[in-house]
Amino acid sequence: MPLLHWTLAFALAAITFEWRRDAVEIHGVPDPSSVRDLASQFRVSVAGKDIAIPGAYDVSGNTVRFRPRFPLQDGLTYEAHWGATTNTHTIPKIVRTPSTSVAQIYPTSSTLPANQLKLYLHFSASMSRGEAWRRIHLIDDAGKEVSLPFLEIEEELWDREARRLTVLFDPGRIKRGLVPHNEVGPALVEGRQYKIVIDREWPDATGTPLTAAFTKTFTVTPADRTPPTLTNWRIQTGTSLTVDIPEPMDSALLQRLIWIVDPKGERVDGDIRLANEETRWIFTPSTSWAPGKYQLIVGTILEDLAGNRIDRPFDVDSFERVEMRLTTKTKSIPFTVPSAATPK
Amino acid sequence: MKSITQCVLAGLGSLALIVAPAAAANLNASLKAGKAELKSAGPLAFAPDGILIVADPAAATVYAIDTNDNKASNAPAAEVAGVNEKIAAFLGASADQILINDMAVNPISKRAYLSVSRGKGPDAAAVIVRVDAKGKIEELALDGVKHAKVALPNAPAADAKDRRGASLRTEAITDVAFVEGKVVVAGLSNEEFASNLRVIPFPFTGVDRGASVEIFHGAHGKFETNSPVRTFVAYHINGKPHILAAYTCTPLVKFPISDLSPGKKVMGTTIAELGNRNRPLDMIVYKKGKTDFILLNNSSRGVMKLSTEKIDSYEGITKQTDVTGVPYETIAALKGVEHLDKVDDARAMMLIRGEGGSLDLKHLALP
Missing domain, CATH: 2.60.40.1220 (Immunoglobulin-like)
Incomplete structure (x- = not known):
């Protein structure tokens, strides 16, 4: 947001008001340090609302400064009162060209x-x-x-x-x-x-x-009440690892709940992409594959589009499918990167 | 939203409101002075001694804040018409640039506390204001305030990022309550669809971050699902503390608090369904005569009053034809109640949406 700073000074008797988003200042106040209760003397409020905005006060020479608790809002009109003197000011509204889509x-x-x-x-x-x-x-x-x-x-x-x-x-x-x-x-x-x-x-x-x-x-x-299972997933190795899933999966969970561990059991760092309407999971490791036995780990709370989890439907028919109550948090599919693996 | 359930004698019935533990008197001692840096202010609830429990969904954290508001009063916060406009003016903003997230009544002072977002974007400021018996609005200072905090167990870390640097997974907190020395938190993930009720011992120790429990509910005995809890309330059945939970998909389910242990799968008993095209919002428990009642406000079916007399003996909805479950009456005159909290057994306060979108803080004589 551009920092806007402007001065609108109105000569009102001997004092002038200066408005910024983060402060309202009154200049030319004779002997401001003699004012006992600045919060009563100097009140800032939304125009037409008799509710003082809380904030901090300080005095510098003949200037009294009020810093509102929150920056003043674009396009809103405020009143500042110094005793019986009132000054009204509208914070300019920044007209922005739409850019979000x-x-x-x-x-x-x-x-x-x-x-x-x-x-x-x-x-x-x-x-x-x-x-x-x-x-x-x-x-x-x-x-x-x-x-x-x-x-x-x-x-x-x-x-x-x-x-x-x-x-x-x-x-x-x-x-x-x-x-x-x-x-x-x-x-x-x-x-x-x-x-x-x-x-x-x-x-x-x-x-x-x-x-x-x-x-x-x-x-x-038709409604999908069949839980996804890992048995029909297809893994292809190459520069990137490709996992093809027979049905689209939840896009957010697909990016969070699948990862790869190397032969030492450590998670492999890399980038994930989805393709083919969320039926393809593509993993490109940060460093080239070393030959060996890897595992694709899948969190069992991974959901398909209908909220069916791995081996557990969204709404379990508890009289007929009690065996579907899965308790493990992950499942895995082993795969091997051969020593002669050549990037595709 | 939910004040601590208070000590009330059980009378002749088998139900009693939950009794605050005797150790509650020293809860303040666990709080340390400093700045409570809320990233957001969501659901509210009162613990004993004027301690305000504040859920901070953006930080996946729960705060306990000493409001230093311990002077007993019988006079509740004044009714305030257009309280959203007045709070906005107090915060130097227009009403359309604030969001009021929840309301809780301090059972000691009877002041109403409201959690507010000033601004609507991701950088909105979190503010807690309170309204006193004269209708005066003031901010609860979060600088130099005695407080404690705990990160929610099994929640995405505030700085967690995915591999592309985006922090996508978050959790909305839909309700919070102080029950028998524990803070109970109901949440809803923005990714997986699951029930996740957290039970966190208070005072927060920093070691025991509590349990995360999945609550399942049946639907006419046949289908078993898990689902996020929208709002809940605690009370006793046969001397044992229970939670009555309203789900986002409308079943009203009871289960014993003793079931809430780590990693446990809890099967709740469905005692009622609240009707279609409807969302439960808040629940309170109060005593009238010798009977405890539950008042529940909904998004589109008004305010429902349930007698708890039969909840303990109700065996649950088990047949396809058995649709309504425990009987309830609808308070037809109450429409647009967005937030509800108990003042005492005779009175409640509510935030009610009036004609033209104005939000009013109003009293309610409990029916």
């Missing part, structure tokens, strides 16, 4: 199961909180907005930089046996086409709208 919505696939659990909205820069649930829309193929498809939690599941938002489809409508599932059914209906629409008006962290609205269109496939 929706970078991607995961899953990237154009088909999603009817029990799709999550979406990840990736933005090119930090966003504002408190707006999400009126800025994201699910529109069906008749052009009608689906009512309350998402779990609208006030906390909003952002990452720390507020660049990625996790959106959960309402789990009560997905889980079999619950009232919402039985009464209103899932938000997504098999065979139909939907659009996720992100409003352009969603403000980024600077309060500026997005560069454009964003739309993702997808078709709904």
Whole structure:
């Protein structure tokens, strides 16, 4: 943010007011050190609100300075009172050209199961909180907005930089046996086409709208209640290691919950990329592969698009699948880098 | 959101509110003076002696802060119309540039404490303000305040980065409470979909960071899932402390606190479902006559009142046809209640969204 500093001095009797975002100064105050209670004499408030903003006061010569607890807000009008003298000032609003956009919505696939659990909205820069649930829309193929498809939690599941938002489809409508599932059914209906629409008006962290609205269109496939298993994963060695998975996996977990350990049991450092609509995990080690026996380690809380974990479905049918209760935290697939391995 | 459950005689019933442990008197001794550097201020709850428990989701940390607000009073915080606008003005901002995250009432002074974000971006400042019986708003100073903190067990570290330098995994904290000498924290990951209830002994020792427990719930006896807890409250069943938890996917589930041991998988008993297109928000327990009641505010189904008389004997929803579970009544007149906390057994305070989006701090005579 550019540092703005400006002076607006108004001659009011013998004193003048100077406004900055981080301070309000009154110049020309005769004998300010004789003022016993500066906080009563010198009050700064939002215009029209009779609530003094807390802050710190100091005196320098004939200048009294007030430093507000927080920087004054762009575009907001304030009043400063020195005894019976009032000075009003609007902090200039910085007009910014929209520059933030929706970078991607995961899953990237154009088909999603009817029990799709999550979406990840990736933005090119930090966003504002408190707006999400009126800025994201699910529109069906008749052009009608689906009512309350998402779990609208006030906390909003952002990452720390507020660049990625996790959106959960309402789990009560997905889980079999619950009232919402039985009464209103899932938000997504098999065979139909939907659009996720992100409003352009969603403000980024600077309060500026997005560069454009964003739309993702997808078709709904049957609900997926089959947990993924490692037995059908295919590993190919080369300069990069490629793991092909028969179905798309949760993009965030796919990047966090798979790693490689070397023959000594140490984690191999490198870069992870996803490809082929989150069905391919590509790992490029920081240093070239040494020949030997490696293991691909997979956290069992890795989820597919419908929240099914490795060997454990999203909603366990507890009478029929008690054997599915997995307790191990990781599973592994061994692979060998041959001594003659030649990069592809 | 949740004050410490207070010492109330059980009367003739088998239910009693949880009794604060006798050792509570010296909790302040564990707190050290310094700056409580909150990265964010989320759910709030009061422990004994005016100690405020503050969840800091951005830092995956829980703070215990001495509010030094121990003067007993029977006069609750005044009602304040447009409290969001007044707090915003106090912070030198417009109402649309602050977020009010939670509200808790100090059971001693009866002042209302609100956790606030000043700003809406990732650099928003965390502020705690309190409202007194005259409606005056002041900030709880976090400089030189006696406090302690503990990092949540099994939580992403504040500086954790992925291999591309991005710190993506975080956890929202949806509720916090002080129960029988422990801080209980309900959270929701922004990646894996899981139940994660943390139980952290207080005073914080720095060694015992508590247990992380998965709570499962049944759905009509057939499907078993785990799911994040949205809000919860503690009370006794047959002399044993239990937690009544409302899930994000609407079942209301009970389980004994004694089940909350490290690594344990807890199967809760589903006693009610709260209806579709609805999210549970806050719960309080209070006593009226000889009966304990639970008041629960929801996102779209208003405020529900449940008698606890039958919860202890209720065997849980076990059949597909058995939809409603423990009976509850809906307080139709109460709409738009976003936050709720108990003042005493006769009164509560609420943050209620009025016409035109104004947020009002109001009293509620407990029904």
